[in-house]
Amino acid sequence: MVDGSNFAQIGIVVKDMDQAVKYYEEVLGVGPFTVRFESDTKEVYYYGEKTEQQLKIAMCQYGSMVIELIEVKGGNSVHLDFLKEKGEGVDHLGFVVKDLEKTLEECRKKGFEVIEYVPVGKLAKPGRGLAYIDADKIGGLKYEFIQVPEGDSLI
Numbered sequence: 001m002v003d004g005s006n007f008a009q010i011g012i013v014v015k016d017m018d019q020a021v022k023y024y025e026e027v028l029g030v031g032p033f034t035v036r037f038e039s040d041t042k043e044v045y046y047y048g049e050k051t052e053q054q055l056k057i058a059m060c061q062y063g064s065m066v067i068e069l070i071e072v073k074g075g076n077s078v079h080l081d082f083l084k085e086k087g088e089g090v091d092h093l094g095f096v097v098k099d100l101e102k103t104l105e106e107c108r109k110k111g112f113e114v115i116e117y118v119p120v121g122k123l124a125k126p127g128r129g130l131a132y133i134d135a136d137k138i139g140g141l142k143y144e145f146i147q148v149p150e151g152d153s154l155i
Helices: 017-027 078-086 100-109
Strands: 007-014 034-046 049-062 065-075 089-097 114-118 129-133 142-147
Touching: 007 017, 007 078, 007 142, 017 049, 017 065, 065 078, 065 089, 078 089, 089 100, 100 114, 100 129, 100 142
Parallel strands: 007 065, 089 142
Antiparallel strands: 007 089, 034 049, 034 114, 049 065, 114 129, 129 142
16 A cells, blocks of 8 residues: 555645745745646545546646645535645655555545545546545554556656
């Protein structure tokens, strides 16, 4: 499930993408960020219920990590929950997995709940899927598992 070698991403929820990118790049020297997409995901499951969501995503490679900035544009999401409860900040740690369904099965056996899920093949890039689990009970951070085709980069 998680062994450290697949730790690949830090996800940060922001209120204003343009302001956040400018701050990270100009003040902190992190970047450059590329606004990868404004997602309009039609098949996302939020606490088991099918819904739609709109997110603006920017990413940058930072050493061996990817920093992902997330601005909520609409719909229900774990990111909107985080923003309402805690404001801006580090929302999740992301891990690349080879088999999303197998990983989620292992998580459920350990008592974790899948709180958001996009099936493989339903994201903008082919062969990708993702899920968040409720690992935030201690420490406050959710885990995201991302299936990426072999040889493809996270960005």
